[in-house]
Amino acid sequence: MKTFRIKGRDGRISAVVCRKHALRGGLSAAELKERGALVFTDSNVLALYGSKLKRYLAGIPVHAMPAGEAHKSEETLFSLLRAMAAAGLRRNSVLIVLGGGVPGDVGGLAASLYMRGIDCIQIPTTLLSQVDSSVGGKTAIDFCGIKNLVGAFHQPALVLADPAFFATLPPRELRCGMGEIVKHGALDGEIFDLLEGEENLFDLTFLAGIVPKNIAFKADVVRKDPEERGLRRCLNLGHTTAHAFELTDGKLSHGEYVLLGTFLEAEIARKRTECDEAYLTRLQALCLRALGEIPALPEGKQAARAALFDKKNTRAEEVVLTVPAARGKYEILRMPFESYETALGEALEKLC
Ligand SMILES: NC(=O)c1ccc[n+]([C@@H]2O[C@H](COP(=O)([O-])OP(=O)(O)OC[C@H]3O[C@@H](n4cnc5c(N)ncnc54)[C@H](O)[C@@H]3O)[C@@H](O)[C@H]2O)c1
Ligand SMILES: [Zn+2]
Incomplete structure (x- = not known):
């Protein structure tokens, strides 16, 4: 206990x-x-x-x-x-x-x-x-x-x-929760290592062991920033792009879009941050493994516009992303809408 x-x-x-x-x-x-x-x-x-x-x-x-x-x-x-x-x-x-x-x-x-x-x-x-x-x-x-x-x-x-x-729980609901677990892994090196080292991410014994680590991680973030004034925004990693596709596509579960969002935002980070490229490749591989198969997605332009309506992106014509940068490290990227649109289009090509 x-x-x-x-x-x-x-x-x-x-x-x-x-x-x-x-x-x-x-x-x-x-x-x-x-x-x-x-x-x-x-x-x-x-x-x-x-x-x-x-x-x-x-x-x-x-x-x-x-x-x-x-x-x-x-x-x-x-x-x-x-x-x-x-x-x-x-x-x-x-x-x-x-x-x-x-x-x-x-x-x-x-x-x-x-x-x-x-x-x-x-x-x-x-x-x-x-x-x-x-x-x-x-x-x-x-x-x-x-x-x-x-x-x-x-x-x-x-x-x-x-x-x-x-x-x-039906497999789809397990995958939905896995989206948030992989997001935590992108923010916390220990969780990342455990996920990367596990062959069957959906094994129930593995899940029973990794859930307390995820709770500990989230509890720590919430303890430091209970009302989302700063640090807690890290939990938005992958979510701006996830919400954009959730709004324009809507066929997958939230967690599946979080896996896609994390993959795509890692690709955006690759070109726009001082990042560890090898680590981002490993994180992307983890996202794809958790996702199982790659779904067909609407094209980037349509989704990018939806990102502007995400309630966490408060400034007009600017998209705010919490992106993975290195093991246990993230960065906040503020991108003019046009740059995000282009970056998302390029990232989607990597997914295909
Ligand atoms: N408050 C927060 O900080 C926060 C964070 C993330 C998500 N959310 C919210 O959480 C909701 C999504 O949560 P969810 O995915 O748990 O949705 P949910 O509560 O709808 O559960 C998903 C499905 O699983 C079924 N179910 C629940 N437990 C089951 C079990 N043990 N065995 C079989 N079936 C079971 C439910 O009946 C439902 O059909 C969204 O509304 C989202 O906005 C809130
Ligand atoms: Zn979420």
């Missing part, structure tokens, strides 16, 4: 605990009943783990949202808040979120709003939510057609990360 602690801006300490049998032994049902609690999950996770919930958290009410990003909405948020009120949750009660990043983000936001903030325990069940979304306290819903437009920072009181949940 490994524990990492993060202090939120309100001074609250959040503990991230990596442990097996999170449902069986991670929580005290008696204490939760005493405080008042509600479990929030989604329809898929309920179908898979509902009987375990009944066994280990007997007597605690459960509210399930329909699965999927399309339901990361105000309707789901308010339906959850109504369920919390109906369950009689009080100021010291607890919302337990069991699921991936979608219920995690909606549940975290509901916990931040209900009675101006109650404790939230996150039990992330996808690879992506264990290594990324459950750690750091960002919560949100999609609103007016814009992803994560309405949200808040609310550190969970506790995150229980249990690798046993990966056994039921």
